[in-house]
Amino acid sequence: MKSLADAQAWCQQQLADSESPAADSRALLCFVLQKNRTYLMTWPERRLTEQQWQKLQQLVARRQQGHPVAHLTGEREFWSLPLAVNDSTLIPRPDTETLVEAALSLELPDDARVLDVGTGTGAIALALKSERPAWQITALDKQPAAVALAQHNAARLALPIQVLQSHWFDALPNTAGFDLIVSNPPYIDAHDPHLQQGDVRFEPHSALIAEQQGLADIAHIIEQGRYYLREHGWLLLEQGWQQAPAVVELLTEKGYKHINRWTDYGNVERVTGGQKAS
Ligand SMILES: C[S@@+](CC[C@H](N)C(=O)[O-])C[C@H]1O[C@@H](n2cnc3c(N)ncnc32)[C@H](O)[C@@H]1O
Missing domain, CATH: 1.10.8.10 (Ubiquitin-associated (UBA) domain)
Structure with a gap:
C-alpha cells in the first residue's frame, strides 16, 4: 500500500x-x-x-x-473556526474575514446587539461571537437548511447565538434596535461568467445571485436596515470587487453618515458601511 x-x-x-x-x-x-x-x-x-x-x-x-474540496470534506475553516458546510449555502471565503475585522474595529457597547443577515453557515456571526462573547448575536437566513447548518455550527463550537429563518428582516420586530447589522448578501449578476467557473458552480444561486446587476439585495438591506438599527447603529456590507461606489451611493441616498470602505487582503474594496443618522 x-x-x-x-x-x-x-x-x-x-x-x-x-x-x-x-x-x-x-x-x-x-x-x-x-x-x-x-x-x-x-x-x-x-x-x-x-x-x-x-x-x-x-x-x-x-x-x-470540479466538486469543491469543502463539499467533499464537509468542512471549511473561517476565522480559525472549523465550520460544517453543505450545498445549502455559500462556502465561507477568506475575503469575508474583512467584514469581521471591520465589525471588530467599531466602537460598540460591550453587550452590543448584533444582527447577521443571510448567515449561511453562521460564519460571520460565529466569528464575532468567538471574539466578543458578551455580544448578543442574532443570525438569519431564508433557507431552512442553512438555518439548521448555522445552528449545528453554533452548537458544535459552543458559541451561543440565536438563529432564525427569515426572509430578510421579516421575522424581526422593527423595534429591534440593533447596534450593528452585518451582511454578506448575494451580489453576483446572473450573467456573470464567473458563475461557470470553480466552486461557485456547486453553490446555490440563492446564495450568489441578485437582480439589478447584483445590487438588489444590498439595496434592500440598506433601505430596510434603517428600521432595525438604533440611532447611530452601524450597517456593514460585503460587496463585489467593483460595487463599492454603487454601495456608497445607496448608503448616501438613504441618509447613512460616516460612510467608510474597507479593503481585503488583495487590496480590493470588499466592505462598505455607514451609521444610521439620528
Ligand atoms: C453570499 S451567502 C453568505 C453566507 C455567509 N454569511 C458567509 O458570508 O459565508 C448569502 C446568504 O444569504 C441568504 N439569503 C439569500 N436571500 C435571502 C433572503 N431573502 N433572506 C434571508 N437570507 C437570504 C442565502 O441563503 C445565503 O446563505
Whole structure:
C-alpha cells in the first residue's frame, strides 16, 4: 500500500489542473486519515490502509469533476473556526474575514446587539461571537437548511447565538434596535461568467445571485436596515470587487453618515458601511 508521501504526490499529480493542487491534496488526505497536517509531515513513511486508499481515489475523482474540496470534506475553516458546510449555502471565503475585522474595529457597547443577515453557515456571526462573547448575536437566513447548518455550527463550537429563518428582516420586530447589522448578501449578476467557473458552480444561486446587476439585495438591506438599527447603529456590507461606489451611493441616498470602505487582503474594496443618522 502507498505511503503518505507517495499518496500525497499521487494526489497532486492527479489534481495538477486544479487551482491549488498541493492544498487540495493535503486536505483530502487529512480527511481520509482523520488527522491534521502535522501528522502528514511527521509520518510521511506511514502507509494507508486499503480502505483509506479506495476512499482517497474516490474523492480525487470527484475533485477532478470540479466538486469543491469543502463539499467533499464537509468542512471549511473561517476565522480559525472549523465550520460544517453543505450545498445549502455559500462556502465561507477568506475575503469575508474583512467584514469581521471591520465589525471588530467599531466602537460598540460591550453587550452590543448584533444582527447577521443571510448567515449561511453562521460564519460571520460565529466569528464575532468567538471574539466578543458578551455580544448578543442574532443570525438569519431564508433557507431552512442553512438555518439548521448555522445552528449545528453554533452548537458544535459552543458559541451561543440565536438563529432564525427569515426572509430578510421579516421575522424581526422593527423595534429591534440593533447596534450593528452585518451582511454578506448575494451580489453576483446572473450573467456573470464567473458563475461557470470553480466552486461557485456547486453553490446555490440563492446564495450568489441578485437582480439589478447584483445590487438588489444590498439595496434592500440598506433601505430596510434603517428600521432595525438604533440611532447611530452601524450597517456593514460585503460587496463585489467593483460595487463599492454603487454601495456608497445607496448608503448616501438613504441618509447613512460616516460612510467608510474597507479593503481585503488583495487590496480590493470588499466592505462598505455607514451609521444610521439620528
Ligand atoms: C453570499 S451567502 C453568505 C453566507 C455567509 N454569511 C458567509 O458570508 O459565508 C448569502 C446568504 O444569504 C441568504 N439569503 C439569500 N436571500 C435571502 C433572503 N431573502 N433572506 C434571508 N437570507 C437570504 C442565502 O441563503 C445565503 O446563505
